[in-house]
Amino acid sequence: MRHEKVEVIFQAAVEVFAESGFDQAKMDEIAQAAGVAKGTIYYHFKSKEELFVGLMNEGMEKLSDCVRRGIALKKSPSEQLEALLHAHILFFVKNGKLAKLLLNEAFGTKERQRQFRTKIREYLNLIESVLQQGIEQGEFQMAHPREMASAIFGAASVVVLQKIYSLEENQSEEIEATAPTMIESVQQLVFHPLIK
Amino acid sequence: MRHEKVEVIFQAAVEVFAESGFDQAKMDEIAQAAGVAKGTIYYHFKSKEELFVGLMNEGMEKLSDCVRRGIALKKSPSEQLEALLHAHILFFVKNGKLAKLLLNEAFGTKERQRQFRTKIREYLNLIESVLQQGIEQGEFQMAHPREMASAIFGAASVVVLQKIYSLEENQSEEIEATAPTMIESVQQLVFHPLIK
Amino acid sequence: MRHEKVEVIFQAAVEVFAESGFDQAKMDEIAQAAGVAKGTIYYHFKSKEELFVGLMNEGMEKLSDCVRRGIALKKSPSEQLEALLHAHILFFVKNGKLAKLLLNEAFGTKERQRQFRTKIREYLNLIESVLQQGIEQGEFQMAHPREMASAIFGAASVVVLQKIYSLEENQSEEIEATAPTMIESVQQLVFHPLIK
Amino acid sequence: MRHEKVEVIFQAAVEVFAESGFDQAKMDEIAQAAGVAKGTIYYHFKSKEELFVGLMNEGMEKLSDCVRRGIALKKSPSEQLEALLHAHILFFVKNGKLAKLLLNEAFGTKERQRQFRTKIREYLNLIESVLQQGIEQGEFQMAHPREMASAIFGAASVVVLQKIYSLEENQSEEIEATAPTMIESVQQLVFHPLIK
DNA sequence: GATGAATGAGTTTTCATTCAT
DNA sequence: AATGAATGAAAACTCATTCAT
Numbered sequence: 001m002r003h004e005k006v007e008v009i010f011q012a013a014v015e016v017f018a019e020s021g022f023d024q025a026k027m028d029e030i031a032q033a034a035g036v037a038k039g040t041i042y043y044h045f046k047s048k049e050e051l052f053v054g055l056m057n058e059g060m061e062k063l064s065d066c067v068r069r070g071i072a073l074k075k076s077p078s079e080q081l082e083a084l085l086h087a088h089i090l091f092f093v094k095n096g097k098l099a100k101l102l103l104n105e106a107f108g109t110k111e112r113q114r115q116f117r118t119k120i121r122e123y124l125n126l127i128e129s130v131l132q133q134g135i136e137q138g139e140f141q142m143a144h145p146r147e148m149a150s151a152i153f154g155a156a157s158v159v160v161l162q163k164i165y166s167l168e169e170n171q172s173e174e175i176e177a178t179a180p181t182m183i184e185s186v187q188q189l190v191f192h193p194l195i196k
Numbered sequence: 197m198r199h200e201k202v203e204v205i206f207q208a209a210v211e212v213f214a215e216s217g218f219d220q221a222k223m224d225e226i227a228q229a230a231g232v233a234k235g236t237i238y239y240h241f242k243s244k245e246e247l248f249v250g251l252m253n254e255g256m257e258k259l260s261d262c263v264r265r266g267i268a269l270k271k272s273p274s275e276q277l278e279a280l281l282h283a284h285i286l287f288f289v290k291n292g293k294l295a296k297l298l299l300n301e302a303f304g305t306k307e308r309q310r311q312f313r314t315k316i317r318e319y320l321n322l323i324e325s326v327l328q329q330g331i332e333q334g335e336f337q338m339a340h341p342r343e344m345a346s347a348i349f350g351a352a353s354v355v356v357l358q359k360i361y362s363l364e365e366n367q368s369e370e371i372e373a374t375a376p377t378m379i380e381s382v383q384q385l386v387f388h389p390l391i392k
Numbered sequence: 393m394r395h396e397k398v399e400v401i402f403q404a405a406v407e408v409f410a411e412s413g414f415d416q417a418k419m420d421e422i423a424q425a426a427g428v429a430k431g432t433i434y435y436h437f438k439s440k441e442e443l444f445v446g447l448m449n450e451g452m453e454k455l456s457d458c459v460r461r462g463i464a465l466k467k468s469p470s471e472q473l474e475a476l477l478h479a480h481i482l483f484f485v486k487n488g489k490l491a492k493l494l495l496n497e498a499f500g501t502k503e504r505q506r507q508f509r510t511k512i513r514e515y516l517n518l519i520e521s522v523l524q525q526g527i528e529q530g531e532f533q534m535a536h537p538r539e540m541a542s543a544i545f546g547a548a549s550v551v552v553l554q555k556i557y558s559l560e561e562n563q564s565e566e567i568e569a570t571a572p573t574m575i576e577s578v579q580q581l582v583f584h585p586l587i588k
Numbered sequence: 589m590r591h592e593k594v595e596v597i598f599q600a601a602v603e604v605f606a607e608s609g610f611d612q613a614k615m616d617e618i619a620q621a622a623g624v625a626k627g628t629i630y631y632h633f634k635s636k637e638e639l640f641v642g643l644m645n646e647g648m649e650k651l652s653d654c655v656r657r658g659i660a661l662k663k664s665p666s667e668q669l670e671a672l673l674h675a676h677i678l679f680f681v682k683n684g685k686l687a688k689l690l691l692n693e694a695f696g697t698k699e700r701q702r703q704f705r706t707k708i709r710e711y712l713n714l715i716e717s718v719l720q721q722g723i724e725q726g727e728f729q730m731a732h733p734r735e736m737a738s739a740i741f742g743a744a745s746v747v748v749l750q751k752i753y754s755l756e757e758n759q760s761e762e763i764e765a766t767a768p769t770m771i772e773s774v775q776q777l778v779f780h781p782l783i784k
Numbered sequence: 785g786a787t788g789a790a791t792g793a794g795t796t797t798t799c800a801t802t803c804a805t
Numbered sequence: 806a807a808t809g810a811a812t813g814a815a816a817a818c819t820c821a822t823t824c825a826t
Contacts, residue, residue: 005810021304023219027796037812042797044810104303107296107357108217109364117361124358147355147381154354155347155385161303162320162346165313168305185343189351192389201785223821233787235823240785244821397789413696415611419817429791434818436789496695499688499749500609501756509753516750539747539773546746547739547777553695554712554738557705560697577735581743585779593806615800625808627802632806636800 006044009034013055018097021104022052022112049112056105056112059098060119064126066091077134078191084130085156085186092160093179103161124149156186202240205230209251214293217300218248218308245308252301252308255294256315260322262287273330274387280326281352281382288356289375299357320345352382398436401426405447410489413496414444414504441504448497448504451490452511456518458483469526470583476522477548477578484552485571495553516541548578594632597622601643606685609692610640610700637700644693644700647686648707652714654679665722666779672718673744673774680748681767691749712737744774 012034016025027048031038045051070087074080092099105113106120127149134140142148159182167175208230212221223244227234241247266283270276288295301309302316323345330336338344355378363371404426408417419440423430437443462479466472484491497505498512519541526532534540551574559567600622604613615636619626633639658675662668680687693701694708715737722728730736747770755763 003810019305021219021306023217024306026794038797039799039812039814040810042799043812048796100303103299107300107361109215110217110220114365121362142381142384144377144381147359147378148385150358151351151355151378151382151385154358155351158350158354159343159347162350163343165303166317169310181340182343182347185338185340186347188338189344189347189385190389193387199785222819227788234821235787236785238822239787395789411697413611413698415609416698418815430817431791431793431819432789435791440817492695495691499692499753501607502609502612506757513754534773534776536769536773539751539770540777542747542750543743543770543774543777546750547743550742550746551735551738554742555735557695558709561702573732574735574739577730577732578739580730581736581739581777583781585781591806614798619809626800627808628806630801631808 003044005034005036005040009036009041009044009051010055010058013051014059014097014101017052017055018100022048052105053112053115056101056116057119059095059101060116060123062095063088063091063098064123067123067126071130077130077137077139080130081134081190082187084127085152085190086183088156089160089183089186090179092157093175093182096160096164096175099157099160099164103157120153124153127152152186152190155189159186199240201230201232201236205232205237205240205247206251206254209247210255210293210297213248213251214296218244248301249308249311252297252312253315255291255297256312256319258291259284259287259294260319263319263322267326273326273333273335276326277330277386278383280323281348281386282379284349284352285356285379285382286375288353289371289378292356292360292371295353295356295360299353316349320349323348348382348386351385355382395436397426397428397432401428401433401436401443402447402450405443406451406489406493409444409447410492410496414440444497445504445507448493448508449511451487451493452508452515454487455480455483455490456515459515459518463522469522469529469531472522473526473582474579476519477544477582478575480545480548481552481575481578482571484549485567485574488552488556488567491549491552491556495549512545516545519544544578544582547581551578591632593622593624593628597624597629597632597639598643598646601639602647602685602689605640605643606688610636640693641700641703644689644704645707647683647690648704648711650683651676651679651686651690652711655711655714659718665718665725665727668718669722669778670775672715673740673778674771676741676744677748677771677774678767680745681763681770684748684752684763687745687748687752691745708741712741715740740774740778743777747774 009030013025013030016030016033019025020029025048027038027041030051031041034041041051045054067084067087070083071080074083092102102120105116107113107117124146128145131140131142131145131148135142135145163178163182164175167173167178205226209221209226212226212229215221216225221244223234223237226247227237230237237247241250263280263283266279267276270279288298298316301312303309303313320342324341327336327338327341327344331338331341359374359378360371363369363374401422405417405422408422408425411417412421417440419430419433422443423433426433433443437446459476459479462475463472466475484494494512497508499505499509516538520537523532523534523537523540527534527537555570555574556567559565559570597618601613601618604618604621607613608617613636615626615629618639619629622629629639633642655672655675658671659668662671680690690708693704695701695705712734716733719728719730719733719736723730723733751766751770752763755761755766
């Protein structure tokens with residue numbers, strides 16, 4: 001297993017980065033939150049950026065794994081897509097901190113953001129491949145599976161993020177209870193027309 | 197009409213903020229890009245934050261206006277929703293800089309971000325009201341119009357953002373040509389099931 | 393004339409760099425000594441290194457000018473060499489701080505030191521050209537004017553440095569009084585054999 | 589005999605200190621170069637400073653021994669002085685790393701430098717005593733043997749240093765071949781007038 | 785209205801040193 | 806004897822903001 005202190009630092013870093021964003025996050029704060037000296041972080045990570053990138057990669061890895069596991073149980077593309085949405089939203093609900101970071105830091109021209117987008121691109125490819133299979137097997141019908149993948153990703157992600165922040169502003173914490181609502185909405189968007 | 201210098205500063209600020217994000221953007225750089233002295237910015241704006249907030253508010257205003265104008269021409273909610281998506285995507289395509297800022301700075305706990313989210317909330321209300329009318333007039337059918345509004349907003353925004361950055365990485369600039377692809381995709385998502 | 397603050401910073405920097413050497417010198421200390429804020433130094437100089445290099449260049453420039461002026465008054469190479477030694481030693485005596493920096497920072501593989509050595513090389517060329525002329529005019533006789541230039545430079549410089557530090561340890565300050573002693577010694581080394 | 593590890597550390601330390609100077613040299617780098625753990629250095633030396641001082645003392649010791657051995661074979665002061673110059677220059681040529689350190693770290697107000705200068709003072713006394721004997725025995729003639737000792741030390745040292753760095757910049761390594769040139773030059777400076 | 789030199793609080797990062805194993 | 810993870814004090818540098826001109 002990974003070095004104990006590294007784990008502690010990772011935990012603390014997610015909290016702090018999610019709370020403040022990359023630039024506003026202070027290494028001091030991360031160190032304090034982790035209960036280690038600032039030097040200790042630098043003993044394990046070359047820089048703030050490297051720490052952040054490590055974090056993001058791990059986060060995307062977890063999301064991918066989680067979604068892949070959900071898909072693996074299903075046979076037909078439409079069931080797989082359903083499972084994908086379900087897993088994606090639940091993952092974001094359970095890992096709100098990561099979700100915040102994901103959208104906050106996904107876009108931008110900094111190197112770390114570019115690197116990060118590569119990971120997102122991979123995740124989008126996963127979605128796209130499900131769509132593609134559906135098309136090939138005659139289940140789905142769409143002209144632009146790549147754009148559709150982005151749109152679905154955006155819908156599923158922003159629903160959760162918006163909910164997180166709106167609940168935060170009302171200081172309620174019962175987000176898990178609202179998961180079905182969000183899943184249902186995105187499922188409808190994808191599988192049924194809004195129009196009667 | 198607004199003071200000439202203010203306009204110049206606004207223009208420059210959008211560029212710089214979009215390129216670097218709020219924190220990494222330097223007032224020096226904005227001043228240089230605007231061709232004014234740094235002090236001049238502070239003569240017109242109290243702070244970096246105020247400049248940014250002014251910018252974002254104006255941006256959201258423009259987006260709202262643009263969408264509202266699109267809707268106004270239509271009668272039925274479904275036509276209105278169609279027009280809304282169309283206008284939203286075209287606006288983001290035409291104002292890529294603003295689009296970047298929008299998603300980059302929409303989430304976070306800083307005061308400026310909270311303020312900004314208020315504007316987004318208003319925009320989401322606009323979408324929601326179209327959905328609501330559709331329900332009332334028996335055109336639409338959905339359990340959670342609020343969540344649906346978020347999902348639609350996310351789908352339409354992320355499609356464009358993802359496209360912008362993916363084109364940037366390939367150094368092509370022909371994003372306007374791809375607008376129909378994106379509009380079509382989101383329209384399908386909203387109006388037709390993916391499933392045959 | 394040069395900007396007032398720049399001048400003040402230069403003055404302070406010579407003091408501090410000479411006292412502590414490049415690495416041990418703190419920008420804080422220089423700022424305090426100059427009576428300006430640390431930021432002011434960085435407003436005028438890009439980095440500690442740039443400040444230092446500027447300083448050294450100016451120092452070598454002054455030394456060169458001073459020696460050149462001494463030489464200019466003389467006709468024959470031997471008179472010129474005499475004047476050169478005289479001027480060099482007096483300059484070091486008057487500008488002890490600079491003399492310290494000169495020897496302390498002349499050697500090393502850092503970029504700033506390499507740059508600095510280029511200036512010293514130029515100064516050595518000046519000495520060498522006097523020697524060369526002496527040879528051509530039949531006044532001097534030597535096999536390796538380049539090495540001789542280094543040797544003379546070393547003799548004249550180290551004599552003064554050693555004296556500065558030995559006086560410092562005895563807390564006496566009367567170095568100017570000892571200048572003739574040093575000049576005489578180096579003159580003898582160059583013009584008369586030690587051997588009777 | 590000295591502990592094996594101590595020897596290894598010394599070797600590595602000379603390299604690293606000579607390459608980077610005292611301040612820029614990193615204990616990590618020395619440890620790596622020596623192939624031991626950082627803690628091991630601290631097991632054998634109390635501090636970076638102590639390691640450095642030990643090094644310098646040993647270096648000066650070796651120089652002194654080498655020169656003393658050269659002198660011991662000669663009888664007359666002028667032969668002794670000749671041998672001294674010869675030994676000094678050859679020692680610097682053979683121990684370039686040490687030579688660099690010697691001049692780089694000889695001057696300055698830090699405690700380690702003061703300590704080091706004590707050793708140099710002793711070496712200068714050795715030179716001075718040869719001069720003094722020459723005067724007493726009627727071979728030499730000079731007003732200020734102490735200053736003359738400094739001047740000779742400076743000439744002999746700087747000649748080599750300047751050559752080392754100028755060859756380094758041209759990436760040639762044949763310094764040993766140039767030793768006679770340098771010895772000859774300093775010998776002339778000391779024993780024969782430049783003037784015909 | 786406009787300017788840009790000056791400021792100093794705030795941040796990342798480095799590295800000698802320690803100490804439990 | 807030897808190790809190397811952990812530490813925290815120290816330093817270079819940044820940049821939003823101010824203000825005299």
